Amino acid sequence: MDISRARVATAAGFLSQGVILLSLTTRLPDFQDRWGLSDVTLSLLLLMMILLAGVGSVSAEGLARRTDSALLLRVGLVTVAVGVPVLCTAPAAAVFVLGLAVYGFGLGMVDASTNMQAVAIEHRYGRPILPSFHGAWTLGGVIGAAVTLVTSDLPLEAGAALGVIPLLVACAPFLPRDHGPTELATRVAVPWRPILLVGTAMVLFYMVDTAVQTWGPLFVDHTFTTPERYVALPALCYLLASGTVRLAGDAVVARFGPVPVLRAGAVVGAGALAIVVFSPTWQVAVLGFSILGAGVAVVAPLSFSAAARIAGGEGFAPAVRQARVDAVIARFNQFNYLGALLGSVLTGLVGKDSLRIGFAVPMVLVLGILPLAPAFAPRILPTRVSAPRPSASGSGS
Template sequence: MQNSRARAATAAGFLTQGLILLSLTTRLPDFQDKWHLSDVKLSLVLLMMILLAGVGSVVAETLAKRRDSATLLRSGLLLIAVAVPLLCLAPTTAVYVAGMAGYGIGLGVVDASTNMQAVALEHRYGRPILPSFHGAWTLGGVIGALIGLATAESSLQVSAVVGIVPLVVAFGPFLPRDHGPTELPTEVAVPWRPIILVGIAMVLFYMVDTGVQTWGPLFLDHTFTTPERYVALSALAYLLASGAVRIAGDWLVSRLGVVVILRVGALIGTAGLAVVVFSPTWQVAVLGFAVLGAGVAVVAPLSFSAAARIAGASEGGVEFEPAVRQARVDAVIARFNQFNYVGALLGSVMTGLVGQDSLRIGFAVPMILVLGIIPLAPAFAPKIVAAVSAPRPSAS
């Protein structure tokens, strides 16, 4: 019963994260107009938010050695619940920027701690469940995008209402850490090489993911004579296809295996981007974005799952005590989450710079790079080798 309630609460945390992010990003043009921000200044505000999200993830990594992920998740959600109304109701540009800064830190803490909760629950269930958690994020993103579209003609103050969602979810029955020591007493040998290989694949995913959500609408707008009300379909088609595959992802991974899923998905993703790059009409481009979403949907959840499995492997054939294992995995997951922001920076910056003359060229680069997931796929299902370079942590 505890596991199922914690699973529902964690899924709500993922959904909240996606809902808040997309409900805000769909209204970025309104924020830009209200505060008279140039494209450069708005880009700098977004860069600040991403960098502070990285800081929030580092803070989560540090605190994970002393506090359980349930406490961290509640704290991050409460911070977002304060920051969102602040940036929506801001009376001055400085207050808006401060609200975005607070949201960025909360974003990083929640990103890290939701995945800590998810991998802990997956370990308890003993089967793949990470894809469905990330499917909840995608569902939240779709809801957030629809909220943004529905309130497009309303004042920005209306968007402050979404701050109620993280406030409510913060009091959910999240999974507490197992009884035992709550702090890692000694440094332990973490096999970073295989974790880094998995992290590179996650960078490639978030490069594509952020590129689509940032530049997809502009691709439709600049490349074709797309009606303005339809330019958001690039991101919406991508999210809907991605969400469908993620919801089915638990079953697909159990039946076909992680390596096959990733390799086939990379090929499908490349095909989807090829459709986008060579699309003759905006309708065909939207179809390409949907195919792309279906292809790369499960890379991120499987990345966190693999990193947790590697970090939590036994040392010298001796299993960690539950609390020590969970503290160790939590700290690694928070650090691993940094790959998310590396990919986000590449996707938002590189696609635009390379495609400054033509976004077809901008999307041609990730079309090739996403194939890098194919040789990296075996790192997601490693044969764990016992680490012996550091002493096994004691329970005292």
């Protein structure tokens, strides 16, 4: 199979996920008004969606042992295509919750399987390309937030048209597994300790990322007298800055290495959130969100790359390696939802009286990436070879 076609198809999967998620989250104020939801109730609904996304990701992990990630990705995309129209056109609150639940489950399957595809393709290329895949997700988010800006006067039901996007992407030529399912990969011990360190950094990133996408529009809407047309700007500007850095991230990481890039990003991210927390106007808050996007952009793609590298190990046959990586990436994706839980639910609950206080939580916690950065450094693993016999000349082979 042409690997470049699979790369484009997988990038389209990331892009579609970004388009839909940001189209929905930037209209949360409208959903909140339609169904009369308090910030606490909204937080609980987001908790439900995140938990179901986790279930979807766990399901992908179990199914990855028996089938390939291409099929899982198609199933996840179709599930999203069903959930989005239901929650956008819901005639009653109960139907809205049902649609949100279906979407959440599909979200988890797509998240896990797109990253399975991405790390498999990166391995084929033999160089870092995960940042550009996540850049495609960010580009999709920019498109989704921009759509909200230009269609803010349209009814929520118009969002049902978004369901067409994942249906189209589901027909793309994803990378098939070039071997049958194998149980050997599940019987080989995976070094979870270094993976947990990398995963903790990803939790901190998604805590920040989800807080911005979920509560950024509500922050400028509730804290300032922001014109309704501009409430999507925090997420849009955050994603524009993040996407720019991600698209250049392959080269930046190759030149400087992941450790200094992550440390610099953590410091920039904390400073940017301080700008948001203490912002005197909505324009300054938007500036802070923009700087934040640039600072933390590459944490997620570097996390998946590092986890895949550790899971793949050395000396495994390609079939075993890919099965190991698929299973680990699906489980590793759970860190995404733990971070999303902290970002969407904790930020909302802590900030129920003032979202300034809510955003102070990630402002402090994002600095936790600093001590975790060394876990991302590539390690040269010793190759198991037989000890050479001393030669007559005294030199080894």
